[in-house]
Amino acid sequence: MTPEEQERLKASQKSRNKALGLVLVALVVLFFALTIVRFPDAEDRAQYEAELAEQGR
Amino acid sequence: MITADQSVVIPSDWRDYLALTKPRVMTLVVFTGLCGLLAAPGHIHPVIGFAVILCIAVGAGGAAALNQWYEAEIDAQMKRTAQRPIPAGRMDRRNARDFGIALSAGSVIVMGLAAGWLVAALLVISIVYYAVVYTIWLKPRTPQNIVVGGGAGAFPPLIGWIAVTQEVTLMPIVLFAIIFMWTPPHFWALALFVKTDYAKVGIPMMPVVAGEASTRRQILIYAILLAPFALAPWYLGGFGLIYGVSAALLSLAFIGFSLPVGLRRSEEGDAMRPERKLFGFSILYLFALFAALVADRLAANAGWIA
Numbered sequence: 001m002t003p004e005e006q007e008r009l010k011a012s013q014k015s016r017n018k019a020l021g022l023v024l025v026a027l028v029v030l031f032f033a034l035t036i037v038r039f040p041d042a043e044d045r046a047q048y049e050a051e052l053a054e055q056g057r
Numbered sequence: 058m059i060t061a062d063q064s065v066v067i068p069s070d071w072r073d074y075l076a077l078t079k080p081r082v083m084t085l086v087v088f089t090g091l092c093g094l095l096a097a098p099g100h101i102h103p104v105i106g107f108a109v110i111l112c113i114a115v116g117a118g119g120a121a122a123l124n125q126w127y128e129a130e131i132d133a134q135m136k137r138t139a140q141r142p143i144p145a146g147r148m149d150r151r152n153a154r155d156f157g158i159a160l161s162a163g164s165v166i167v168m169g170l171a172a173g174w175l176v177a178a179l180l181v182i183s184i185v186y187y188a189v190v191y192t193i194w195l196k197p198r199t200p201q202n203i204v205v206g207g208g209a210g211a212f213p214p215l216i217g218w219i220a221v222t223q224e225v226t227l228m229p230i231v232l233f234a235i236i237f238m239w240t241p242p243h244f245w246a247l248a249l250f251v252k253t254d255y256a257k258v259g260i261p262m263m264p265v266v267a268g269e270a271s272t273r274r275q276i277l278i279y280a281i282l283l284a285p286f287a288l289a290p291w292y293l294g295g296f297g298l299i300y301g302v303s304a305a306l307l308s309l310a311f312i313g314f315s316l317p318v319g320l321r322r323s324e325e326g327d328a329m330r331p332e333r334k335l336f337g338f339s340i341l342y343l344f345a346l347f348a349a350l351v352a353d354r355l356a357a358n359a360g361w362i363a
Contacts, residue, residue, distance in 0.1 A: 019074075030167070038105075
């Protein structure tokens with residue numbers, strides 16, 4: 001491998017890693033936001049309790 | 058003597074991966090998917106709505122990557138597609154395949170977690186439909202391939218709608234049918250004025266197989282058949298006059314642009330002006346129709362109309 005090739009290889013690996021890193025960070029943010037949004041609130045819990053009570057009878 | 062391969066494989070640039078997802082097709086996918094989501098009755102949290110559109114787009118990108126993985130040899134022989142990453146030698150074929158699978162699987166999993174597994178299952182169907190049913194199975198076998206392929210493009214508004222309502226009803230299927238009926242006249246108009254080399258690689262495109270006259274006739278037939286589907290959201294009662302009037306005007310114009318294309322014949326050295334006009338208008342038609350759908354829903358929600 002010539003020094004120039006090595007240089008190009010390194011540069012392209014670096015940019016690929018950067019792109020992958022950005023994708024991972026974006027996924028973390030998305031999953032965090034989805035978790036917050038989908039977290040059950042009082043209304044969801046009341047509905048769940050009602051369903052449980054319905055089955056219990 | 059032992060010789061070692063000294064050549065170095067430079068990893069593909071991120072731009073090549075992006076090109077693999079066909080970003081220009083994706084804009085239409087995102088737009089129609091978003092319109093389906095916004096036109097549906099009910100409410101969806103903006104974050105979940107965003108995730109749904111993202112997953113539709115990434116799923117479409119994954120299917121596009123798988124399409125280019127499978128068609129690399131065909132693409133290499135056609136001028137329009139020879140510069141795509143795989144035929145141009147900028148990307149390893151297996152990397153493209155793995156990238157396509159990763160995008161497809163990732164989008165389906167995130168879709169399931171964000172909007173439920175019914176919607177995720179529909180996304181699976183749409184990806185398999187494009188990458189397998191269309192690309193691998195029917196495109197190389199039948200001149201009706203564009204009719205079949207239209208089905209792949211018709212999924213986004215259906216998925217967007219059902220992400221909100223969480224049930225498969227008639228209206229999202231009507232939206233599916235609209236794009237399904239719209240695709241053949243849209244694409245065949247293009248095929249008439251762009252001389253492609255599909256014939257060289259053995260893909261049976263309608264103008265090559267059935268001839269120009271038959272293709273023109275079919276464009277007109279589809280344009281007329283499209284109208285009742287475009288009007289269906291209004292007469293089925295889901296949408297009001299804003300949509301009904303827009304759809305009627307747009308449908309009339311679509312038939313108006315298709316008439317000269319359907320009834321004439323091209324001569325040697327023809328500029329193909331009616332065909333170019335129809336193609337250009339067909340894109341405007343779809344954008345305007347779906348925008349009208351959303352405008353109608355927003356107006357109804359705001360209480361401006363009954």
